[in-house]
Amino acid sequence: MDKTISIYWFAILILVAVAIVYMISAFYGAPYDVREIEASLISNRAADCISQKGELNSFLFGENGELAGFNNDFEERCKITLEVENIWTEPQYYIYLGVFRVGDTNRPIYFYETGNLNLIASCEAQQEKEFENLAKCAEKRFYSIHEGEQYLIKILSAVRKTEKNVK
């Protein structure tokens, strides 16, 4: 009888130990989803690049004072490196930068976009409800001036990296 009870207790002990190990590995094995913060940081960095103290940077404007924008040197000028890992087969980021006049916010007078254009659909799909397996988006809007002219700037950034942030 004692032998039976000790075998039983051993079995219970193993069961409890397995449950504890499972709980610990499940909790600490689950990744933190930092994509929203990452997208927000990218937007903030882009915003800092094009506007300081409420004024658009002069490198965005041509000699005649017209808005020329970036000359395919957005990442270098803004010191943003989007592709730092070689494990992805396609770009995991998307950045859109649009400049609008105050009177017409439907059509940008200048826009620049770079990265994986397929991520735009993820942003639109999540306007009403968030889905974990889609890219996370962050939109920043602000107002800036340049030589008396008023500009509205919209920056949209999206980060995918689902495999690293979602279990």
Added chain:
Amino acid sequence: MENNKAQVADALTWVVATLIIVIILIVFITITNILVKTKNIERFVIGIFSGDGDGGIEKVDIKTAMALEKNGQNRENIENWVKNAGP
């Protein structure tokens, strides 16, 4: 099989004890799975977005405020448009 009633009672006690242990384990595992779903780091990163503008990360709201101080025309339209930013 005479005089075995006490042994049956013993066995029943262990069965109930085992069931209680299993139920408690299931409850704890369920709580763990719920905690995994609600894992977030928002409370740790508030400081990242509170830059002082001098070497730190300037909030975009500060840019709008500074621009409005310099040129406040169409303030209401601008503020409404800025407020309607997405997630």
